[in-house]
Amino acid sequence: MCAHVLVAEDDAMQAELIRRSLLAEGHTATVVHDGSAALDAVRRERPDLVVLDLMLPVVDGFGVCRVLRRDDDIPVLMLTARAAEDDVLLGLELGADDYMTKPYSPRELMARIRTVLRRSGRAGGERREDPVVRAAGIAVDPQRHEVRCDGAAVECTPAEFQILLALAGEPERVFTRRQLLQCTRGFDRSSTERAVDVHIMNLRRKIEADPRRPVRLLTVYGVGYKLSGGRA
Numbered sequence: 001m002c003a004h005v006l007v008a009e010d011d012a013m014q015a016e017l018i019r020r021s022l023l024a025e026g027h028t029a030t031v032v033h034d035g036s037a038a039l040d041a042v043r044r045e046r047p048d049l050v051v052l053d054l055m056l057p058v059v060d061g062f063g064v065c066r067v068l069r070r071d072d073d074i075p076v077l078m079l080t081a082r083a084a085e086d087d088v089l090l091g092l093e094l095g096a097d098d099y100m101t102k103p104y105s106p107r108e109l110m111a112r113i114r115t116v117l118r119r120s121g122r123a124g125g126e127r128r129e130d131p132v133v134r135a136a137g138i139a140v141d142p143q144r145h146e147v148r149c150d151g152a153a154v155e156c157t158p159a160e161f162q163i164l165l166a167l168a169g170e171p172e173r174v175f176t177r178r179q180l181l182q183c184t185r186g187f188d189r190s191s192t193e194r195a196v197d198v199h200i201m202n203l204r205r206k207i208e209a210d211p212r213r214p215v216r217l218l219t220v221y222g223v224g225y226k227l228s229g230g231r232a
Helices: 012-024 034-047 061-071 085-093 106-120 159-169 177-184 193-207
Strands: 005-009 028-032 048-052 074-079 100-101 133-135 138-140 146-148 153-155 217-220 225-226
Touching: 005 012, 005 034, 012 028, 012 159, 012 177, 028 034, 028 159, 034 061, 034 177, 034 225, 048 061, 048 106, 061 074, 074 106, 100 106, 133 159, 138 159, 159 177, 159 193, 159 225, 177 193, 177 225, 193 217
Parallel strands: 005 028, 005 048, 048 074, 074 100
Antiparallel strands: 133 138, 138 146, 146 153, 217 225
16 A cells, blocks of 8 residues: 655654655655645645645645645545644535544554545555656665666665665755664664765765766755655
8 A cells, every 4th residue: 555645744843753654654755844835746746645734834724625625636634733623623524534633643643544545545546556756767666675776776775775765755855864864763773873974875876877976866065965856
């Protein structure tokens, strides 16, 4: 059951937790932090499900849901700290498929997502039979644990694979070393943030024509790394 999920959440830590949980389930994810960006991402990427925080800036979650229900049938799981009955009812009346209040268990959220996807027929459904994440000429297959660069197979360690999966899942997003380190937890528990630099160096040897002058896996000085190139 693999799907592409749009996470619209203005709390960066919550959004990252949801994103990592989705990747661990074999899904792909795009994260945005305001309602306008959420609507743009829906039009651009056609996700299978939207996890939608109600308290978004620019356009709130209710407004996003209104537009989605007017223009589309993408399933929506609302996520918010607002537990008042009127808010729950309004969200459901606007067409939300499910509703969770904070604080929540990531395991319960993933279970709810599986249920909504299954109920909607989009659980690895007719539009997204291919779970492969593609960006910048790189294809990362989380089911087969395979990587291809310009069509050629690339051998990666488990930690390298998880870093590349995160980067390819959100091309042009800058990840800090700490965020990338979190992707490797469970594979290399003794790693430090500086170990990420070694993983990046090794990945560049595998996916760059000239590792000394990378054009895909770029350093953003003082911040971290990003994969440059749009989603294929």
